[in-house]
Amino acid sequence: MSRLSSKIGKHPGSLIYVGRNAPRYTSMDLTEYNSQELNEKIISEMNEIRNVDSCVSWLNVCGLGNSEVIQKIGDTFKIHPLTLEDVLNTQQRPMFEEFEEYIFVSLKMIQYDNHKVYAEHISIILGDNYLISFQETKGDVFEFIRQRLRENKGKIRHEKADYLLYRLLDAVVEHYFLVIERLSDDIEGLETKVLKEPTIETMNQIRKTKKQLTYLKRSIWPLREVINNIMKSESKLIDPKRGTYFRDIHTHCVQVADTVETLRETLSGFMDMYMSVINTKMNEIMKTLTIFAAIFIPLTFFAGVYGMNFSHFPELDWKYAYPAFWGGCLFLVVGMYIFFKKQKWL
Amino acid sequence: MSRLSSKIGKHPGSLIYVGRNAPRYTSMDLTEYNSQELNEKIISEMNEIRNVDSCVSWLNVCGLGNSEVIQKIGDTFKIHPLTLEDVLNTQQRPMFEEFEEYIFVSLKMIQYDNHKVYAEHISIILGDNYLISFQETKGDVFEFIRQRLRENKGKIRHEKADYLLYRLLDAVVEHYFLVIERLSDDIEGLETKVLKEPTIETMNQIRKTKKQLTYLKRSIWPLREVINNIMKSESKLIDPKRGTYFRDIHTHCVQVADTVETLRETLSGFMDMYMSVINTKMNEIMKTLTIFAAIFIPLTFFAGVYGMNFSHFPELDWKYAYPAFWGGCLFLVVGMYIFFKKQKWL
């Protein structure tokens, strides 16, 4: 959120990138394809886009640092200033908005690295025959789709831009499963720790993992509504027969959200577990202390008694006083043992 | 979830089985019946299915390991690739989808084994005059229905495929009650343990049983919506007069979900119970320690006093000093006893 405040006081639609310290560059690569041909090039000027009716033009923009380039794209494709703002505002929740000329979808690409979860803001603008995708950094999750386009596998080359939209969304959502598997592994590791060696560090890790899941949930939860809105959209840009496909993504979203919820519940269970392990351990410690104290404190008292210096102290001169003392001690210890056995402390 | 990530990067509709380490085979048995006749056979080729109008064809597929066979079934019955994907994706939540030619229902068969709950993914495709059911392993829950078909009991042989769908769903849902009874028994056993001998192991069992119930809930909860959707469906494949039957399953689902919720609440109560038992025990331990310490520590001090070696120590030479010492001790012990009695510690 750190850079969001820097935007305050600017006029609406002012293009300021508010992301994490990502590269400040912006590169564009263009893929134009139909069932016959495929052209890929890295472009730097807008006029390099042919935008031929017979082709689907996919413009992939990496890095949101150069707001001039973003502005130019906006001008070329007649994008509403507030949409461009939403592209750059990487703090934005996933959203769907329908305009006359295009539809706008934003969502979160999730990356897992070293027990932490990072969200990358992805925006997609789907127009008539073109699709523009914006990424914060050059990720590899879309690379696979590009590969399929090149190899002309499946029906992707034979379909319009709305099918590409489906494939991009599908790629992002399927990536969630990977992240969740990683987090599941982390959580499994925590389970052992909680039961075996619960330290404050363990507790802290539970809390941190829970935070990651909250973060994940906030990225995924609104996506369900976004997909739902795409399905219900009556925009002519989306073929009604895509319904089954988007319903499929929606089901996956629900499945991911479900799993996240289950993992969060599991972690909450760990918290309770931690507290009860700590408390049970405390009980053990206190029992040990009490048993030691209850046995030796009376014995010490009796030893002290016979260390007293009274002149008139008949027992001291008894012949079997000393062995009798040890006998008494033994008697006391056995009595205590039975008492604690009855209390189920031993 | 372990195999789900292996699917990432495949094109949509790619048939990869993501279940637990179930057998990698796929067998098919076909039952064709009407009120007059009944044929049962194990088939391996699609063309063995006659698909006569006058008969209901029930194809039961066991094992999802052989995706080629699944693909062939898909081709024969013109199943949408995403439906086939849903058949194989055993992580899928229960769902209902209506296509032009068929309706697709998936749900979870629950098995209880050794305090654990396993879910098996069941998919059912209901078409005009045929029904295909997919199971992960050869279960025995449908065997009873096959028996009724053979014996021509009830009205099952006189009805169309939608009645068979109802009977299959009903069989699965009724099986839930068995699993819940087993879990109820487990939970009753835990209750005694928590009250009598609460250990970390008990706590861990509570948590694990709760996990099983969460798992169960996730399988059953969405099923209510599925049944609801079947009821509201206006597909010509389902006779409107089936309403009462599906409403009956729905009521059972709600009843199961209710019971699961009550059991979860009971388990949460056990957690609180555990903590309070542990804390109350701690109180007992501390009281014991404090009573011992409060009685013997002062006594030990007094014994120590009369063990001092001062030259000028008048009491040491008193004739009744030693009995007086014991009298003082007795006085102290009685005083402490009254004090602790008043504190309600004894």
Added chain:
Amino acid sequence: MSRLSSKIGKHPGSLIYVGRNAPRYTSMDLTEYNSQELNEKIISEMNEIRNVDSCVSWLNVCGLGNSEVIQKIGDTFKIHPLTLEDVLNTQQRPMFEEFEEYIFVSLKMIQYDNHKVYAEHISIILGDNYLISFQETKGDVFEFIRQRLRENKGKIRHEKADYLLYRLLDAVVEHYFLVIERLSDDIEGLETKVLKEPTIETMNQIRKTKKQLTYLKRSIWPLREVINNIMKSESKLIDPKRGTYFRDIHTHCVQVADTVETLRETLSGFMDMYMSVINTKMNEIMKTLTIFAAIFIPLTFFAGVYGMNFSHFPELDWKYAYPAFWGGCLFLVVGMYIFFKKQKWL
């Protein structure tokens, strides 16, 4: 739930009674009335029912153990097999279902006995000019209505069967208030116990009473929806002018549900209370121990010092060493007293 599993594998509509170990008999008493006349008789055959148009026939069935009788009733009044199943399935949630010829209502009669709450399954079938009520055991809650019929008090004899339905539902719901009052008394008793003498037994009673309330809630909650559905029903069997009456029952249901919720909240408060009482007591115990230890352990040390046998030990020979020792002890005790006073432990 114990007998429910025994039903599994039977065909739908199979009549097996799944209730608690209630009597296995089934008795029927018939009341036929209109504003002029009233006939009461215990019947055993269906043909004893005249079913004259000018009379309301109320058939009250006690005990669900004899499924043959139930089946006969079903045949006579043309009841759907699944409805009969719902009559016998005493685990069923309260429900309302509308058929062409009759409407079916099931609900729970609550009995309180020795701090426990029992639910009895009541089913009511309202047809044109007749009403059949099914009870698990011969209860006395409907007796009062029978009395009013005999005495021809109020307008009950002048109205049709739907008014009788209203009176039966009203009788059951009003009985809830009695049960809640009993539970309220139990809870008030628990409050004192938690504050005065919190033991594990108290905790266990809190948990058990909470379970009773959960049970009660599960019986009452769905009833609100049932009454709501009766109000919204457009069945010709229910006179629209009954609206005010059923709205009255609905309001009572909401009031009961509200009270149950408040009592549950109160019990949750007791749990917190219990824990804090236990913890506060622990604090008291620890303070006592610490004060004893902190005063006597240093004193014991000093007594030990002057009990040492060093040859060169100047203090031992001082004349006022012994009184000085006691002076030092007094000084220490006073110091500790001031210290603990400042810590607010005394």
Added chain:
Amino acid sequence: MSRLSSKIGKHPGSLIYVGRNAPRYTSMDLTEYNSQELNEKIISEMNEIRNVDSCVSWLNVCGLGNSEVIQKIGDTFKIHPLTLEDVLNTQQRPMFEEFEEYIFVSLKMIQYDNHKVYAEHISIILGDNYLISFQETKGDVFEFIRQRLRENKGKIRHEKADYLLYRLLDAVVEHYFLVIERLSDDIEGLETKVLKEPTIETMNQIRKTKKQLTYLKRSIWPLREVINNIMKSESKLIDPKRGTYFRDIHTHCVQVADTVETLRETLSGFMDMYMSVINTKMNEIMKTLTIFAAIFIPLTFFAGVYGMNFSHFPELDWKYAYPAFWGGCLFLVVGMYIFFKKQKWL
């Protein structure tokens, strides 16, 4: 709730007052007004009500103890028996019901007295040109409105009975703010107590105040819906232009409910606070004990060692043994001090 059970078994609409031990009388005062004139009188017979078309008749009934009087009012104004029952059932939730001839509103007047909250049941019947209000006891909250009527201030004398309804509801809702301020003061007082001197009594007060808020919430929550229903009502008895006024009351209700919710949350925070204060104090106590024990127990041991009576005990005869002993003690104490300093216990 104590008297509610006494109603069970009576026919519906039977008039039995179920309130707290309020006076068993019923008094009526009638105010007839229009913009020109105003008549106030205490009446005892129904025929004293002129019910002239040109006047608004406000009949205020205090005390619900005399059910005959209530019945007479019911007969005169043709009130439905169930409405009269709702007037007397002071346990009733706030409700709104629309009849052909009148609309019925019931709500709760809240009184705060000595840290406790009492709800008084207020019922209002608004007919064509008349309004009947029922109170359990003679309160002073409506007195102010009577004063305004007498002084002919504002527009109240120029408006019809529905404006009077608005003013009565407004008076009750505004009184809620007073009660909430008092409870806020109580809660502020509790905050200091929890932090400074947390005792079981404090905990108990928190719980009791929470109970008061639950009670308040139960009175206020359904009122929002009641007001909402008045707004949506299409009864000809309420002028549509009153909308803004009732919306104003609705906003106040939401504001009160909001504040109650915040106060409840604050109290829950106090519970957590209490537990952590108690636990932190326990830590302090244990530290003190441990420090004392860890310093003096070893010292006592060493003093004990040199008090042994072995014949061959070289140290005893050393010249500087005694000062060396004290040196050793000092060394130990300093060592312990450093150890506990490092543990941050001192």
Added chain:
Amino acid sequence: MSRLSSKIGKHPGSLIYVGRNAPRYTSMDLTEYNSQELNEKIISEMNEIRNVDSCVSWLNVCGLGNSEVIQKIGDTFKIHPLTLEDVLNTQQRPMFEEFEEYIFVSLKMIQYDNHKVYAEHISIILGDNYLISFQETKGDVFEFIRQRLRENKGKIRHEKADYLLYRLLDAVVEHYFLVIERLSDDIEGLETKVLKEPTIETMNQIRKTKKQLTYLKRSIWPLREVINNIMKSESKLIDPKRGTYFRDIHTHCVQVADTVETLRETLSGFMDMYMSVINTKMNEIMKTLTIFAAIFIPLTFFAGVYGMNFSHFPELDWKYAYPAFWGGCLFLVVGMYIFFKKQKWL
């Protein structure tokens, strides 16, 4: 809330300011602008407002202390008395109301100062060609908009009053992000404290910060609905093409509410963290005490034994008794060390 009760008993629409001890003055500054010209002046009389059709008149009222001035504004612009009451009732939740001649919006301006959050009540009345904004104190959040008007930047001078409404709302909502960043910083600081040095003060700060967030939530939550109502409003005062702009504010509101919720969750996590840190520390303390006690109490006993004064005490005269005693002590200490090592206490 303190002054709200002072309003009770006044007639509805009575203008009494119920805010915090803010200045009791009221100043007005008027900005009249269109694309050609801009006039700014501080006014004190209503007739200074020209209200020319070709201009947008923005009247900004600072300070709500002078109710006469507010009343005059109300009279001039024909504002409903209840609206004026809502302007002055600074305890009011954010709300939106549509009148025939104007629309009324109220919301909360949030200020952060020294770890505390203050809400300022902002009311806006949008009429045909004019906008009146009311502030409790002279804030600087609208100054930026005034600046843009002066510099004629963006399209604000070319648009009507509804665009000014959008800009004002946008300014307030964007300011929320600043406040949340400050609170985030506070919360980050608390995290370290909880882990490193958890004191009751830390706990209290957590609770207080949580209270701030609850306060914030109560201000922001209803705003979402307000903006939603503006979007859905069919008032001719708001140009339908503003939809995208208000949707943008709505998205920001949701984002703020989301973040507040996450922060609240984080703080709840801190509470659990605090308790577990305290409990783990307690465990450490108890271990230390137990180890000391378990080692030295038996040793002290043995030292006491050999300090006894029995006449017949063979060991005392053994030559190597004293070294043997030390040997025994060493043996005991090593044994204990191994025992505690095995218990994982060391």
